[in-house]
Amino acid sequence: MSSSEKRRNTTPTAGAPAVELLRINKWFGAVHANRDVSLSVAPGTIHGIVGENGAGKSTLMSILYGFHRADRGEIRIAGRPVAIRGSEDAIAAGIGMVHQHFMLVDTFTVVENVILGAEGGRLLAPGTHRARGELAELASEYALEVPPDALVGDLPVGLQQRVEILKALYRGAEILVLDEPTGTLAPQEADHLFRILRRLKGQGKTIVLITHKLREIMAVTDRISVMRQGRMVAHRDTATTTVAEIAELMVGRRVLSQVEKEAVKPGRDLLSVENLRVRDDRGLSSVRNVSFSVRAGEIVGIAGVAGNGQSELMEALAGLRPVVGGRILVAGKPVGAGGRLRRRLGLAHVPEDRRRMGLVMPFQARESAILGHHDDPRYRRAALFDWAAVSRDTAGKMDAFDVRPADPRRITAAFSGGNQQKLVLAREIERDPLVLLVGQPTRGVDIGAIEFIHRRLVAMRDAGRAVLLISAELDEIMGLSDRILVMFGGTIAGEFPAGRATERELGLLMAGAAGRERSAP
Amino acid sequence: MELLTLLALVLDSTLRLSAPLILAALAGLFSERSGIIDIGLEGKMLGAAFAAATAATFTGSPWAGLAAGIGASVLLALVHGYACITHRGNQVVSGLALNILVSGVTAVLGIAWFAQGGRTPQLPGEARFLPLEWPGAAPLRDVPGVGTLYSELLSGHNLMVYLAFLAVPTVAWVLYRTRFGLRLRAAGENPQSVETAGISIIALRYRALLCTGVACGMAGTYLSLAQSASFINDMTAGKGYIALAALIFGKWRPYPAMLACLLFGFLDATAIRLQGVDLPGVGEVPVQFVQALPYVLTVVLLAGFIGRAIPPKALGVPYVKER
Numbered sequence: 001m002s003s004s005e006k007r008r009n010t011t012p013t014a015g016a017p018a019v020e021l022l023r024i025n026k027w028f029g030a031v032h033a034n035r036d037v038s039l040s041v042a043p044g045t046i047h048g049i050v051g052e053n054g055a056g057k058s059t060l061m062s063i064l065y066g067f068h069r070a071d072r073g074e075i076r077i078a079g080r081p082v083a084i085r086g087s088e089d090a091i092a093a094g095i096g097m098v099h100q101h102f103m104l105v106d107t108f109t110v111v112e113n114v115i116l117g118a119e120g121g122r123l124l125a126p127g128t129h130r131a132r133g134e135l136a137e138l139a140s141e142y143a144l145e146v147p148p149d150a151l152v153g154d155l156p157v158g159l160q161q162r163v164e165i166l167k168a169l170y171r172g173a174e175i176l177v178l179d180e181p182t183g184t185l186a187p188q189e190a191d192h193l194f195r196i197l198r199r200l201k202g203q204g205k206t207i208v209l210i211t212h213k214l215r216e217i218m219a220v221t222d223r224i225s226v227m228r229q230g231r232m233v234a235h236r237d238t239a240t241t242t243v244a245e246i247a248e249l250m251v252g253r254r255v256l257s258q259v260e261k262e263a264v265k266p267g268r269d270l271l272s273v274e275n276l277r278v279r280d281d282r283g284l285s286s287v288r289n290v291s292f293s294v295r296a297g298e299i300v301g302i303a304g305v306a307g308n309g310q311s312e313l314m315e316a317l318a319g320l321r322p323v324v325g326g327r328i329l330v331a332g333k334p335v336g337a338g339g340r341l342r343r344r345l346g347l348a349h350v351p352e353d354r355r356r357m358g359l360v361m362p363f364q365a366r367e368s369a370i371l372g373h374h375d376d377p378r379y380r381r382a383a384l385f386d387w388a389a390v391s392r393d394t395a396g397k398m399d400a401f402d403v404r405p406a407d408p409r410r411i412t413a414a415f416s417g418g419n420q421q422k423l424v425l426a427r428e429i430e431r432d433p434l435v436l437l438v439g440q441p442t443r444g445v446d447i448g449a450i451e452f453i454h455r456r457l458v459a460m461r462d463a464g465r466a467v468l469l470i471s472a473e474l475d476e477i478m479g480l481s482d483r484i485l486v487m488f489g490g491t492i493a494g495e496f497p498a499g500r501a502t503e504r505e506l507g508l509l510m511a512g513a514a515g516r517e518r519s520a521p
Numbered sequence: 522m523e524l525l526t527l528l529a530l531v532l533d534s535t536l537r538l539s540a541p542l543i544l545a546a547l548a549g550l551f552s553e554r555s556g557i558i559d560i561g562l563e564g565k566m567l568g569a570a571f572a573a574a575t576a577a578t579f580t581g582s583p584w585a586g587l588a589a590g591i592g593a594s595v596l597l598a599l600v601h602g603y604a605c606i607t608h609r610g611n612q613v614v615s616g617l618a619l620n621i622l623v624s625g626v627t628a629v630l631g632i633a634w635f636a637q638g639g640r641t642p643q644l645p646g647e648a649r650f651l652p653l654e655w656p657g658a659a660p661l662r663d664v665p666g667v668g669t670l671y672s673e674l675l676s677g678h679n680l681m682v683y684l685a686f687l688a689v690p691t692v693a694w695v696l697y698r699t700r701f702g703l704r705l706r707a708a709g710e711n712p713q714s715v716e717t718a719g720i721s722i723i724a725l726r727y728r729a730l731l732c733t734g735v736a737c738g739m740a741g742t743y744l745s746l747a748q749s750a751s752f753i754n755d756m757t758a759g760k761g762y763i764a765l766a767a768l769i770f771g772k773w774r775p776y777p778a779m780l781a782c783l784l785f786g787f788l789d790a791t792a793i794r795l796q797g798v799d800l801p802g803v804g805e806v807p808v809q810f811v812q813a814l815p816y817v818l819t820v821v822l823l824a825g826f827i828g829r830a831i832p833p834k835a836l837g838v839p840y841v842k843e844r
Contacts (some may be wrong), residue, residue, distance in 0.1 A: 089719075124700060
């Protein structure tokens with residue numbers, strides 16, 4: 001009824017922008033998340049929106065997709081003002097959204113996921129039949145092949161994302177919004193996604209791409225809008241700008257994208273892993289006979305698509321996951337089960353998920369800053385904590401690691417992602433460990449803080465310590481590591497000295513295409 | 522021959538004893554598939570049993586009783602919904618609270634209205650759901666095998682038993698073949714995916730609870746108008762919890778849940794048959810032991826005999842619109 005009328009209403013007025021946001025304002029309590037944000041996206045283009053975490057990109061897109069309502073401001077689609085009160089209205093206006101965390105039902109088949117909400121009648125059979133036909137068409141038109149009867153939960157991330165795109169197209173989306181679409185993709189999968197996006201653009205679709213990966217946005221967009229602290233600070237044509245300029249606009253100052261690193265001659269093995277075998281949560285073998293070592297004065301990076309055993313490897317090394325077979329040695333001494341002895345031997349761990357494993361969110365910063373070191377006599381007075389000493393100690397760490405605001409009694413959750421991460425790093429690094437395990441050190445961290453964290457990791461290495469780095473960001477692995485290991489299917493699929501690995505080679509190994517490089521398109 | 526008749530009798534009472542469990546398990550299925558834990562099946566059944574008996578006492582009609590039973594159960598389901606959906610309360614606490622509340626309220630009202638220690642008056646036959654004789658059942662009774670099967674097992678149940686078993690394919694059809702079923706299953710797995718598809722998760726879950734209320738109302742009515750002829754204090758005696766256990770054994774799927782209910786019904790029927798019987802080599806089995814059997818089995822099965830039951834992913838998680 002009204003939804004089909006609305007769709008008719010959006011036939012483009014000649015020359016009008018596909019999407020126009022006018023002076024959008026949004027408050028969350030006292031936080032002014034969007035301040036007078038205006039944006040104009042030309043039809044048939046790929047428009048990038050970049051900004052640091054908390055810059056307001058996601059809020060803006062939530063408003064466009066009807067998750068939130070703007071407190072002030074206007075949305076125009078194809079030149080006509082529209083009121084978007086919920087996702088229903090957004091869909092009717094021809095907007096499709098591919099969320100960062102996919103909105104898919106794992107236990108459903110691809111077809112069931114696609115028709116959910118657009119079943120076309122009370123019974124499923126006719127809609128399912130129609131969807132099958134249309135999926136086949138969309139697949140051939142946009143290189144979006146997905147097995148229609150596979151369970152979505154069994155599909156790799158790249159294919160799940162295609163299902164999300166198909167969902168949007170099936171609902172007749174003319175404007176496709178993608179929120180951080182390459183976060184979990186291997187480089188080849190990301191390339192395929194970009195090919196799909198270009199083809200969609202070729203068919204006249206409008207694409208809005210939200211990301212913080214600058215290289216990607218330069219590769220695929222026509223125009224870039226930069227947000228900072230809730231404001232829209234600049235618009236640029238991709239052809240006439242540079243990565244450096246965009247980075248500077250995002251942060252508000254100049255940033256070094258590459259960490260300077262001097263050549264260091266590695267010393268003895270500080271961390272040795274011999275034939276390590278580990279099982280994942282489902283009891284399946286996820287690290288299979290892995291052996292490697294990290295030497296003093298060396299950063300070893302482990303690259304891999306999420307779910308290939310890196311996380312389990314890291315947890316086993318940190319003593320958080322039982323070892324099924326093999327040995328772990330720190331400075332030549334075997335570690336026992338659990339984490340306590342490892343810490344005494346000089347092993348420190350910055351977990352991948354700081355919110356879940358690295359910190360206790362409702363704790364004060366000073367409580368989070370001594371997690372795992374409560375028995376340190378410096379923090380004690382008889383049987384009780386000496387809170388004044390803990391505060392002093394934490395203030396020192398905050399100072400050394402530039403944690404802002406430097407308030408030891410502030411609740412951990414109230415710090416930004418970057419500052420939380422610096423707090424974890426401060427806790428682990430300030431004890432001067434021999435071996436530092438770091439997982440995703442810059443996930444959800446602002447560019448400015450990334451630079452700082454990278455410098456600290458390199459400083460560890462320069463001081464003759466061993467650093468084992470796991471990251472989903474290939475740039476980070478390539479920029480920091482002295483040696484790169486690629487994990488695929490629980491084994492080490494390849495090893496490269498720094499500087500000798502190309503992104504293409506790494507990507508192929510990450511995708512498990514070791515023996516059949518030639519056959520890849 | 523003796524054995525066959527015995528078996529037919531046990532199976533016959535199995536059907537009658539599992540019927541309310543099936544209805545209650547299917548009721549729970551709607552709620553839990555939509556993401557709302559329903560530990561309140563017990564209370565809804567009890568409330569429905571009381572309302573049905575009361576209405577049947579005053580009107581003399583089992584249909585008025587059924588309507589009242591369903592009404593009471595739907596009302597309780599909506600209260601649960603108001604607490605858990607609208608106000609995002611804890612679903613287990615809300616369910617338990619309703620169970621306790623109903624147990625008390627039915628007793629108090631029963632005493633106040635009928636002054637028979639909480640019982641409702643004995644209902645005459647025409648105010649109950651009576652067994653239906655299938656055509657030809659009487660003459661076929663003496664035909665061995667098929668005849669016994671037909672007249673003992675298939676014929677001679679009350680309407681509600683047939684309804685319970687018909688409800689299973691119906692619910693399966695709704696769940697797997699209709700739009701409502703698809704959305705219901707999605708709501709229990711990933712409510713955000715439903716909301717982003719432009720569907721209100723709140724309205725959807727209320728609709729699911731309405732279905733729960735209706736089916737559970739039938740289950741409760743069965744107890745006081747078909748199985749017995751009056752309401753007795755706490756007459757559900759844990760059937761709501763058993764139905765919930767059956768739903769879990771059945772991994773939240775209609776047919777397996779029905780099989781689990783039949784298993785519990787069979788144990789119950791066996792328990793009744795075994796009372797006072799001398800088993801060769803064992804002697805007389807204590808009544809208490811036999812009566813405890815279904816509950817012991819529940820524990821054994823729950824302890825992992827059935828493999829891991831993977832619940833709907835969003836079960837028990839109040840839905841909060843993102844950030």
